[in-house]
Amino acid sequence: MRTLIAMTMAVALSAGGALAQEASAPAVPPSACPAFTPAPDAPDAASATADQMRAAVQGFEAWRVQTQATLDCRSAEVTSLNAQSEARTNEYRAAQADNAARAAAFQAQLDAFRARMGRR
Secondary structure, eight states: OHHHHHHHHHHHHHHHHHHHHHSOOOOOOOOSSOOOOOOOOOOOTTTOOHHHHHHHHHHHHHHHHHHHHHHHHHHHHHHHHHHHHHHHHHHHHHHHHHHHHHHHHHHHHHHHHHHHHTOO
16 A cells, blocks of 8 residues: 555656646736837948937937936836745745655554554
């Protein structure tokens, strides 16, 4: 009986790993943050006028501020998702430890029963 339980647990654990490996990666949900926009092209310094350079600098600065806001938003998303992942990992590990402890306690009861009945 002990061998049967050990084999059953081994099959269950290996099957779970195989299923996890075969499953495709889940789709990444869209970000709640604004999309990144391409940077404006820099003017040709050899032929640009002072007004064109000032306008280019203003355009670049507006793009930089917008992009930094998007980066900050994405950073907050990453922090939140990492916290969720850590919480789920901790839940998983706790459940796994509880499962192993309960299986060991169950096996101890089976062993005690068998000993009381004079069986091995």
